[in-house]
Amino acid sequence: MDYADESSGRFRAFYVLSPNFNPQGPVVFFLTDGQMEIVGPGVDFSFFDEQLPGVSYVLIGHRGHSPTVFPEVYPNGELDLRRAMNLYGSWQRVEDIERVRQDMVSARLLPSGGRIMIFGASGAGVLAQQYLDRHGEHVARALLATTGAPDLARQQRWTFARNFAEFDPGAADTLSEIARHQNGRRLSLAYMLFQLGRQGQSGLATLRKIIRAELSHNPLPYAWYELHPSLNWWLSRALLGLPAADAAKVRMYELLGSDLQNGACSYGYDLPLYQWSAEILKNFLHQHAPLPNLQLDRSRFQGEVLVVSGKDDVVFSPAIGKAIASAYPSARFLLVRGGHRLELDHEYQRAVRRAFFLHGLQARDTASLLDSPPSTPVEQGGGVQ
Incomplete structure (x- = not known):
């Protein structure tokens, strides 16, 4: 349960493979960060299939959500905040993700070398950045959509959320x-x-x-x-x-x-x-519950990163999206129409994700899509390389 304390015991986690999963092709870890309970043993794939059509992906159950609620965080029938921050914390979640990757390598469910790709939106985009910081050598590409970065926001004296x-x-x-x-x-x-x-x-x-x-x-x-x-x-x-x-x-x-x-x-x-x-x-x-250290070193990640921001996102400013892209050595920033849920131009959004995950930033098809978003906002900038 606690990767820093082997005596804490273990728990049985789970992950789910997408329909028509192909272990020989690229595999995307589709991350969720615990603010929405949308992954379970009987998950409905329709939402996820719409986001990543034609791409093999993995969903991972979240510790703290059914069926993996930990009674250990309720020692006397009440929530112990310090234990909850530890056992339900995102750095434990990062190690859960890595254990899933290792299990898939053992089961030969990943291509040779065991490298994966990452997709994280909103708060899960921060979780994706945390995984890249800790285990980025196992990731070829990462797509971060309508997301933020607490450490970069503090550096700029911005709030984490958009004003x-x-x-x-x-x-x-x-x-x-x-x-x-x-x-x-x-x-x-x-x-x-x-x-x-x-x-x-x-x-x-x-x-x-x-x-x-x-x-x-x-x-x-x-x-x-x-x-x-x-x-x-x-x-x-x-x-x-x-x-x-x-x-x-x-x-x-x-x-x-x-x-x-x-x-x-x-x-x-x-x-x-x-x-x-x-x-x-x-x-x-x-109770001044202890906060985790979310200061990340993005300069060490050598894979490709695509950061997508919505012009009308009320949660995260495009400015923080640009800052995230600028922090990675091989990244591109894309500003699109729409809000936090990227509710516009669904076909374009799906085409971008598919091209990026299957072919990468340098491919002609990907570059063409990134250079010509529908009704390009005035604020659209060039790529960050």
């Missing part, structure tokens, strides 16, 4: 005005704004409608959308209070804890994620 004022100054001004006339819905409104923003253009249109109504003291749009379970703060807070969510909260605290500790009270609607996360993570913050 709403950078994304939409007009809406940010309206939210500042609303904050001055607060009506007691601070956390619930912040949660709704964040979740809507993650949905892309349609969600952003709804978001702007709600904040205009709030400014004019019209509660109906907010009340209507609060009926949607995915936008309801009170329901989400209750679910995140269950033991099944503890591993997710550990990862949230790993990524957000440093920012929240340095100024939780000063964050307003400009960082809606921080508003509600501070409430979810209040036990971690009050």
Whole structure:
């Protein structure tokens, strides 16, 4: 369970191979980082197949999620934060990933040499960077989509998450005005704004409608959308209070804890994620749970890296995507239309992933795709080599 303590015992983990898996061809480790429980023994492959059509991939069960919840983090029936941060922590997860790779080598499920490729989006993109830092010699290529980097953000004096004022100054001004006339819905409104923003253009249109109504003291749009379970703060807070969510909260605290500790009270609607996360993570913050060292040395990785950012991503700025690409010796940055979920131009997105994983950055087909994204945003820059 604890790779730093052999006496801690072992647990039975699992991984799942994609339909039509071919051990003779390129294999992608499709990573998830524990903030969403989407990998289980009876996993539905449809979402993953849409992301990586025609490519063999591996899904790995996450420690702390069913069926691998550890009773050891509840010594007296209550969550022990220090144990949870250790046993559910991402560096343990990195070693889980490496043990899966080793097991696949033993089972001859990987090409000769045992090298893999990595795909990580959002928080899993940070996990992918952690794996590259620790075991990068086993990775040929890595695709990091709509993701961030806590260490690089600190170097630039940025917050880990994107400031709403950078994304939409007009809406940010309206939210500042609303904050001055607060009506007691601070956390619930912040949660709704964040979740809507993650949905892309349609969600952003709804978001702007709600904040205009709030400014004019019209509660109906907010009340209507609060009926949607995915936008309801009170329901989400209750679910995140269950033991099944503890591993997710550990990862949230790993990524957000440093920012929240340095100024939780000063964050307003400009960082809606921080508003509600501070409430979810209040036990971690009050007890000053230890944070892992996420300072990474990206210069040592010799494989290829493709970093994809969404122009309208409310979670991670394209600026941090560029910084990540600049930190790797052989990398390229791609700015595309769409938000955090890259909800636009699905065929183009799939073509880029397939070309990169099968042929690499230098291939003509890959370069052609990267040089001509649909409706290229003004901010599109050249590759980082």
